[in-house]
Amino acid sequence: MNFVSTRGGAPVAASFALQAGIAPDGGLYVPTSIPALDLASLPREPVALAAAVLAPWFADDALAPSLPALCAAALDLPAPVVPLADGRTSLLELFHGPTAAFKDFGARFLAAAMPSDADRPATLLVATSGDTGGAVAAAFWQKPRINVYVLYPDGRVSPRQAHQLACWGANVQTFAVDGDFDACQALVKAAFTDPALRAKHRFTSANSINIGRLLPQITYYARASLAVFDATGDKARFVIPTGNLGNAVACLFGRAMGLPIAEIVLATNANRTLPDWLATGTVTDRATIPTLANAMDVSRPSNLERLLHPFPGHDLIADLQAFSIDDDTITSTIRSSQARYGAIVCPHTAAGLAARERLDDRPWIVAATAHAAKFDTVVEPLIDQRVPVPPGLAELLARPARVTKLAPTLSALAAALT
Numbered sequence: 001m002n003f004v005s006t007r008g009g010a011p012v013a014a015s016f017a018l019q020a021g022i023a024p025d026g027g028l029y030v031p032t033s034i035p036a037l038d039l040a041s042l043p044r045e046p047v048a049l050a051a052a053v054l055a056p057w058f059a060d061d062a063l064a065p066s067l068p069a070l071c072a073a074a075l076d077l078p079a080p081v082v083p084l085a086d087g088r089t090s091l092l093e094l095f096h097g098p099t100a101a102f103k104d105f106g107a108r109f110l111a112a113a114m115p116s117d118a119d120r121p122a123t124l125l126v127a128t129s130g131d132t133g134g135a136v137a138a139a140f141w142q143k144p145r146i147n148v149y150v151l152y153p154d155g156r157v158s159p160r161q162a163h164q165l166a167c168w169g170a171n172v173q174t175f176a177v178d179g180d181f182d183a184c185q186a187l188v189k190a191a192f193t194d195p196a197l198r199a200k201h202r203f204t205s206a207n208s209i210n211i212g213r214l215l216p217q218i219t220y221y222a223r224a225s226l227a228v229f230d231a232t233g234d235k236a237r238f239v240i241p242t243g244n245l246g247n248a249v250a251c252l253f254g255r256a257m258g259l260p261i262a263e264i265v266l267a268t269n270a271n272r273t274l275p276d277w278l279a280t281g282t283v284t285d286r287a288t289i290p291t292l293a294n295a296m297d298v299s300r301p302s303n304l305e306r307l308l309h310p311f312p313g314h315d316l317i318a319d320l321q322a323f324s325i326d327d328d329t330i331t332s333t334i335r336s337s338q339a340r341y342g343a344i345v346c347p348h349t350a351a352g353l354a355a356r357e358r359l360d361d362r363p364w365i366v367a368a369t370a371h372a373a374k375f376d377t378v379v380e381p382l383i384d385q386r387v388p389v390p391p392g393l394a395e396l397l398a399r400p401a402r403v404t405k406l407a408p409t410l411s412a413l414a415a416a417l418t
């Protein structure tokens with residue numbers, strides 16, 4: 001299996017795309033074709049299933065022989081489908097990893113797959129809207145010969161997220177950027193394409209643009225959809241809270257591979273680029289609106305470039321729907337979620353549940369992208385009770401944190417990269 005940049009150029013191997021992150025021309029790596037799965041032969045045990053789902057993407061690649069070990073090391077996390085009290089909605093709980101958000105799956109796989117014995121140490125730049133940075137820091141912490149720089153929008157992440165981004169030390173440095181997430185993302189892109197910086201650093205990325213993060217996310221949709229299919233004979237329907245579209249593109253790729261997935265619905269917050277694009281066919285540039293679901297505060301989803309890319313034989317977005325959920329609705333959904341669903345949810349998951357409420361009575365699975373305890377300052381006042389902190393998160397919150405402020409300019413970033 002080969003990958004090409006969305007902007008053209010020669011095909012590269014999967015492990016090359018995984019190490020490079022972004023293509024040299026600024027494009028995103030996409031597969032030259034989408035491999036097909038044979039459902040009957042797929043194992044159901046989660047780690048074996050993950051390896052089987054990823055195998056065709058890494059066919060003929062240097063990483064192919066180590067896939068089972070990588071999946072065992074990185075993807076052996078619980079991802080239960082939990083039925084809710086309304087009797088027609090389930091949560092796909094993706095928050096049982098070390099940093100309590102779905103980003104742990106992709107970050108852990110990428111860290112396990114990235115070689116650390118190269119001639120030059122790698123410089124890993126990661127822009128985060130809140131959860132990616134923590135997951136990447138946790139996954140790469142103390143990994144030899146990789147220096148990790150985490151950039152997050154100052155004041156736009158929850159206090160617990162901020163702590164989780166900055167509690168590492170060793171090979172991880174954390175910067176609070178004076179700007180929004182798009183500014184952080186633009187800085188990383190600018191560094192990657194700057195000839196002087198490229199000469200000095202062997203850059204790699206760990207954002208959701210990296211196929212090493214994207215592809216492993218297919219595996220929990222495989223787990224969930226096969227569980228539904230085996231139990232009921234029906235294809236699964238997913239609602240996915242969406243920012244940069246990484247999680248959603250994984251699900252769309254999984255469906256295109258032949259996983260038993262019917263409709264896929266996106267839930268955005270007030271940043272409504274995607275619903276407007278699906279309605280009008282045009283992508284309009286807008287400023288990012290800060291919302292309660294801050295990990296989805298994205299006005300220009302980077303993975304959109306992958307959805308706009310043609311895949312012969314597949315129309316990834318044929319029946320895709322998207323709903324924009326405003327903060328008032330997120331708030332009311334968090335408030336009512338315990339009575340209505342028997343669940344306490346984070347603001348992103350609440351956006352997913354609110355989108356689900358606009359759909360029909362058939363069963364829908366909402367991706368629960370983070371644990372509510374990461375967003376205690378939002379959730380607790382609304383439900384008027386404490387959210388129990390999972391032990392892994394409590395451990396991180398007990399560590400000291402250290403962060404440096406950064407101006408949103410390439411020269412400031414260049415000076416900060418040691």
Ligand SMILES: *Cc1c(COP(=O)(O)O)cnc(C)c1O
Nearest residue numbers: 131243244245246247295369370
């Ligand atoms: C990152 C994140 C999202 C958005 O995921 P994308 O892959 O960027 O679309 C949603 N919810 C939470 C909690 C997140 O951390």
